[in-house]
Amino acid sequence: MMKVERLTLSVEGNTKEVLHGITTQFKQGEMIGLVGPSGGGKSTLLRCLALRDPWTGGDYSWDGKKIISGGGKGSQKYRSKCAYLEQNPSLNPEKSALKNVLIGQVGQTSWIRRMTGMVRSDDYMGAMDELEKFGLLDKAHVKAGKLSGGERQRVAICRALVHGADFIAADEPVIGLDPKSAENVLGTLQELCKNKGKTVIAALPIELAERYCTRIWGLVDGKIELDVTGRRLTESEKRSIDLI
Numbered sequence: 520m521m522k523v524e525r526l527t528l529s530v531e532g533n534t535k536e537v538l539h540g541i542t543t544q545f546k547q548g549e550m551i552g553l554v555g556p557s558g559g560g561k562s563t564l565l566r567c568l569a570l571r572d573p574w575t576g577g578d579y580s581w582d583g584k585k586i587i588s589g590g591g592k593g594s595q596k597y598r599s600k601c602a603y604l605e606q607n608p609s610l611n612p613e614k615s616a617l618k619n620v621l622i623g624q625v626g627q628t629s630w631i632r633r634m635t636g637m638v639r640s641d642d643y644m645g646a647m648d649e650l651e652k653f654g655l656l657d658k659a660h661v662k663a664g665k666l667s668g669g670e671r672q673r674v675a676i677c678r679a680l681v682h683g684a685d686f687i688a689a690d691e692p693v694i695g696l697d698p699k700s701a702e703n704v705l706g707t708l709q710e711l712c713k714n715k716g717k718t719v720i721a722a723l724p725i726e727l728a729e730r731y732c733t734r735i736w737g738l739v740d741g742k743i744e745l746d747v748t749g750r751r752l753t754e755s756e757k758r759s760i761d762l763i
């Protein structure tokens with residue numbers, strides 16, 4: 520169980536509050552769709568939950584352990600359990616899919632590993648196994664810059680898992696992908712929640728959130744105004760969060 524208490528995030532020298540004391544909780548195996556109007560704070564919330572941005576205030580606990588107390592960024596130990604997927608995954612285009620998976624993501628793996636690129640042979644085997652599970656074995660030695668958008672996103676998911684992610688925060692992970700690739704990426708995330716007990720929170724268009732997620736958060740003006748489990752949103756709920 521992940522518990523968020525009074526999460527506040529201010530920017531511009533603490534003069535502008537973007538997230539206003541969010542309190543919520545979520546658990547392993549949930550796939551939560553984050554919806555809401557542009558500028559409502561979706562990316563900021565995802566970055567905070569994935570320990571990529573320091574919180575201005577609030578507490579965060581995982582299974583009863585406080586990982587943020589009164590603000591801050593949390594420790595590397597917990598950061599490595601969190602992955603942050605962006606619209607365009609930050610892969611090194613000149614390195615192969617395999618090398619990208621092995622080196623890891625800024626924020627999730629230590630800078631020493633990323634600088635030296637040194638890996639052990641069982642890391643190599645683990646990465647190849649993971650790429651195979653995602654149907655990417657034949658792409659392992661292809662430079663990331665030559666992969667399609669959907670393949671790059673799946674390499675990024677693979678990379679997150681190889682480095683121990685239990686929690687994936689995904690910021691519009693399928694924007695710009697064709698419907699089949701989008702289905703592939705979201706189906707992959709859904710399966711990770713259902714079968715592997717991973718937790719995913721993804722900013723998505725409402726139709727995709729309703730189709731793939733077990734729960735929907737409506738974020739407006741830095742506050743979770745809607746929290747709905749196991750069903751679609753009603754028209755009046757959509758209206759209440761400015762979606763129609």
Ligand SMILES: Nc1ncnc2c1ncn2[C@@H]1O[C@H](COP(=O)(O)OP(=O)(O)OP(=O)(O)O)[C@@H](O)[C@H]1O
Pocket residue numbers: 530531535537556557558559560561562563564
């Ligand atoms: N570092 C920052 N400095 C100044 N303003 C910021 C910063 N980070 C976020 N904001 C502001 O906070 C608000 C929320 O931004 P955020 O990107 O989280 O929204 P969003 O819901 O993801 O929007 P979109 O759907 O358009 O991507 C916006 O008004 C944005 O300009």
